[in-house]
Amino acid sequence: MTQKTPQIHLGDPALDFGVGTVPKVLLRFYRYLRHDGKAIPDRLMLMVIQVLALFGGSLELRGSDLPLGIKPKTIENWKSQLRGMGLLxxxxxxxxxxxxGRPPRLRTIEWDMSSLLFNCLRVGQHWMAGQRELDREWVERDAPGPRPIYTLPDDFGLEITLPPAVAQRIRDEWYDPKPGEEWIALANESSDATQSSETTSATLDQIMAAEAGAQSPTSPNRAVGLSHFPESGSGASPLPGTGQSLTTSGTEYADAYSGQPAGCPAPASDSLRTTETDTGVTRGSNGAAAGRPVTGNIPDGDTAQAVPASTRPDGLPLAVQLSEWASQVDIDLARLEATRGNSRGRLTNAVGRLLGLELRADGSVRTTPVRGDYAAIGALGRDYGYRCVWNVACRLVGRNIQGQPVTYLRGALIREFGPPGQRTAPARAPDPNCPLCGGIGLVEPDVPVDHPDFGKAQPCPRCQE
Structure with missing residues (x-):
C-alpha cells in the first residue's frame, strides 16, 4: 500500500484557505485532542505533518518516500492507529x-484527514476565546509591547468527535477498510448530521487571523481586530460596522459545502483537485487554475446595477463597512510590498469580506468560505498584485455582485489591466495618495477607440515622476 500515490483530502475549508497553513494549525492544537482520555502520540502526527509538507512539492509522493526511517509496515500500523482514533x-x-477474470487494479488511496482538521478547529475555537479575553485585558491595561499570546492549560483536552460530512460517509459505507464499531455507532447516533455550535463557530481563517494578530507589532489602533471573533460556544458572529450579532446554525460548517452553495458562481472546472484516470496520478492544483480568466461574456463590475444601501431582510446595510479593518489592510499591504511578509492570507480574507463572501444571497450570515472563492482571490492577488485587487474590490462595494462576486472582480481586473501576465507593471511603487491613478499605479490613456493604445493600461506618469 505504501507504493501507491495517496490522494490527500483535508476538507474544503483547508483547500479554500491554503494547505500551507494546515501544518501550523495541527502543530498548535493536536496535543489537546483526546481519545478515551489519551493524547495523540507525537510519532503519529510526525507522519501526518510530513505527508502534508511534502505532498505539495511532490505530486507523486508515496508512503515509502516519507523520510521517517521506518518500515512500510510501521506506516500502515500508524495509519491504523489514527483510524482507530477517528482522525484518519x-x-x-x-x-x-x-x-x-482478473481483480480490479488499485489506482490510489484517499487519505481523508478532514476529521483531524475539524477537531483541531474545535480546540482552536477555545484558544481563540482565550486569546480574545487576553487581548481585551491587554488593551484595558494599555501595556506596551507586542500583544501577548494565549496558551491553553496543560490539562485542557477535547474528546474527538466526527464532523457531519465524515459521519455521513461512514453511514454510506464510503471508506475502505471500514471504520471501527465505535465510529460506526457514533455516526448512526448523529444521523441528523448536526453538531453543537462550539464546533462550527471558529473557521480556519479566523483562527489564523487571531494568531497573526497576536504576533503582530503594536499598531496605532490597538483594538483593531478584537471584535471580529465569535463568542465562545455561542456561534455569534459580529456584523461589520453594526455592533450586532446573529446566531449561526449548528449545521453551517457542513451544509456550506454540500453541493453548490447559494450566492456564488459555479466553478468552470474543478480547480481544487483533478484526477488523471489514464495515469493514475492525482494532481493537486496550487490555486492558479481558480484565477484563470473566464471564457465567454465576463460581467462588468463597473457597469453593474448599484444596490440600495439597505436591502437585507433584517434592514442591515448590505455595503461592507471598511473602517473596521481598512487600517489593518493598509499595514498588511505595506508589509507585503516592503518585506514580502506573510500577510497574503489576511489580505485574501479581507478582500473576501469586502465582496460579501460572508453573506448569502438572501442576506444571511455565512460562517465558512465558498468553495474555491478564496483560492481564486489569492490567484488574482498573485497575478495583479494585492493592492490592485483591493482597490478594485473597494470600487465594487455596493454594486449588485452578491451572486457572482469573484467573477465580477476578475472581470473588472481584466477590463482595467488586461489578462493575467499581460499587465504593464510600474517601474516604481505607486503613490497611495495619487489623484490620477488612486494608488493603483496604472492608468488607461484617454485616446480614441481606433487608437492602438486604447484599453491598454500604462504606468501612471505622476507616480513615475
Whole structure:
C-alpha cells in the first residue's frame, strides 16, 4: 500500500484557505485532542505533518518516500492507529477498466484527514476565546509591547468527535477498510448530521487571523481586530460596522459545502483537485487554475446595477463597512510590498469580506468560505498584485455582485489591466495618495477607440515622476 500515490483530502475549508497553513494549525492544537482520555502520540502526527509538507512539492509522493526511517509496515500500523482514533479514514480507488477474470487494479488511496482538521478547529475555537479575553485585558491595561499570546492549560483536552460530512460517509459505507464499531455507532447516533455550535463557530481563517494578530507589532489602533471573533460556544458572529450579532446554525460548517452553495458562481472546472484516470496520478492544483480568466461574456463590475444601501431582510446595510479593518489592510499591504511578509492570507480574507463572501444571497450570515472563492482571490492577488485587487474590490462595494462576486472582480481586473501576465507593471511603487491613478499605479490613456493604445493600461506618469 505504501507504493501507491495517496490522494490527500483535508476538507474544503483547508483547500479554500491554503494547505500551507494546515501544518501550523495541527502543530498548535493536536496535543489537546483526546481519545478515551489519551493524547495523540507525537510519532503519529510526525507522519501526518510530513505527508502534508511534502505532498505539495511532490505530486507523486508515496508512503515509502516519507523520510521517517521506518518500515512500510510501521506506516500502515500508524495509519491504523489514527483510524482507530477517528482522525484518519482511507478509501481505495480502483481503475474503472476491469479485465474479465482478473481483480480490479488499485489506482490510489484517499487519505481523508478532514476529521483531524475539524477537531483541531474545535480546540482552536477555545484558544481563540482565550486569546480574545487576553487581548481585551491587554488593551484595558494599555501595556506596551507586542500583544501577548494565549496558551491553553496543560490539562485542557477535547474528546474527538466526527464532523457531519465524515459521519455521513461512514453511514454510506464510503471508506475502505471500514471504520471501527465505535465510529460506526457514533455516526448512526448523529444521523441528523448536526453538531453543537462550539464546533462550527471558529473557521480556519479566523483562527489564523487571531494568531497573526497576536504576533503582530503594536499598531496605532490597538483594538483593531478584537471584535471580529465569535463568542465562545455561542456561534455569534459580529456584523461589520453594526455592533450586532446573529446566531449561526449548528449545521453551517457542513451544509456550506454540500453541493453548490447559494450566492456564488459555479466553478468552470474543478480547480481544487483533478484526477488523471489514464495515469493514475492525482494532481493537486496550487490555486492558479481558480484565477484563470473566464471564457465567454465576463460581467462588468463597473457597469453593474448599484444596490440600495439597505436591502437585507433584517434592514442591515448590505455595503461592507471598511473602517473596521481598512487600517489593518493598509499595514498588511505595506508589509507585503516592503518585506514580502506573510500577510497574503489576511489580505485574501479581507478582500473576501469586502465582496460579501460572508453573506448569502438572501442576506444571511455565512460562517465558512465558498468553495474555491478564496483560492481564486489569492490567484488574482498573485497575478495583479494585492493592492490592485483591493482597490478594485473597494470600487465594487455596493454594486449588485452578491451572486457572482469573484467573477465580477476578475472581470473588472481584466477590463482595467488586461489578462493575467499581460499587465504593464510600474517601474516604481505607486503613490497611495495619487489623484490620477488612486494608488493603483496604472492608468488607461484617454485616446480614441481606433487608437492602438486604447484599453491598454500604462504606468501612471505622476507616480513615475
Amino acid at each position: 479514514f482511507t478509501r481505495r480507488i480502483y481503475y474503472p477498466i476491469i479485465t474479465p
